[in-house]
Amino acid sequence: MTAEAEHPPIAIVGAGLIGTAWAALFAHHGFPVRLWDPQAAAMDRAAAALPRLSAQLSAIAAGQGGPQDVVHCATLAEAVAGAALIQESAPEDVPLKHALLAEIEATMAPEAIIASSTSALTWSDLGPGLAEPARLITAHPFNPPHLVPLVELYGTDPVRMDRAEAIYRMVGRVPVRLRKDATGHIANRLASALWREAVYMVQEGIADVEAIDTALANGPGLRWSVLGAHMAYHLGGGPQGMAGYLDHLGPSQERRWASLGTPALTPEVRAALIDGVAREAGGRSIAELEQDRDAALIALLRARKADG
Structure with a gap:
């Protein structure tokens, strides 16, 4: 060839x-x-x-x-x-x-x-x-x-x-x-659903922008870097896997779904998001933030490559 x-x-x-x-x-x-x-x-x-x-x-x-x-x-x-x-x-x-x-x-x-x-x-x-x-x-x-x-x-x-x-x-x-044509494809639909709740928590005063981002990056985000949402819950079900999770914790999951919100991007919410990411950035420019992101991604990719 x-x-x-x-x-x-x-x-x-x-x-x-x-x-x-x-x-x-x-x-x-x-x-x-x-x-x-x-x-x-x-x-x-x-x-x-x-x-x-x-x-x-x-x-x-x-x-x-x-x-x-x-x-x-x-x-x-x-x-x-x-x-x-x-x-x-x-x-x-x-x-x-x-x-x-x-x-x-x-x-x-x-x-x-x-x-x-x-x-x-x-x-x-x-x-x-x-x-x-x-x-x-x-x-x-x-x-x-x-x-x-x-x-x-x-x-x-x-x-x-x-x-x-x-x-x-x-x-x-x-x-x-994708098996069907869909707005947002797969990952952006997932990301949009997550960010909707992140914005809702800011709107409702549950936590500030930095706390929400820190919780995500150091909790589910870390886990999601090696397995997906369905598999994470499969492992959360213990020896019975997904079936066990749905039997024992399905009702609590439905209660959480019922409590999720639909935020509105009002002037107050917009200001809270803009101020929150500014505090989280700590004076770093967009270029510096991108550089930090890319360096972290490269380190993660190298680790994954080394692990096969």
Whole structure:
């Protein structure tokens, strides 16, 4: 098998935070990567960020096949031509995406995959932008995509889904498939449900922002980094597992569900959230917070890699 067959060309359309991270990830794993954005400033920012992202990936020691340079393309057609996977990471605007997808479709190889990094939009929102919607899948990453392994997939063509999943696995991602098209996919629905209750606790004065974040990071968040919610409750059921948990603690779980709230983002709640995260940040800038987050993620990923 040729090197190109093993690592087919990848087009990254959109050079924002998500697109640049995708470009770094694919290039790090030996894929020829072509990057395009209509804004020259975005391309300049991507060029400045790529060495840092590449260094982070090298720190995890997860590369396979040798890193490649990212080719910065002057036109969309140049980026898309001959690409096996076109990772679209444009802003979350339906008319904009429809126009962009139509332009991609006019240039792409017939068997290629268009993978949208959309988080707020669904496949059903985006499919009408194509003459052949089956060419599209949604491939929602978690930020930052080059570090967090999750990719949530939905599409209607099983062949393209299989090929896309194989490519994502080659770059160390953990793909999961939705069985139904859904707003928020899987993980953002879970995250939104949790944050809703976190905001409700602030609104009701149960705890402040820092206490809630500390409880999450040092309690269930730590456990969730190695197993999911269903499995955690399965283990919480003792020798009988999930069946035992539901028999003995199911009613208490239902009482907790009944007490969960639906907050309103009133001016007072907004102020409490903004002030709370400012106190928790302790004067650190967004860039410094991102650096701390990424360093912690890299350490965690290295530990998981060492543990097999």
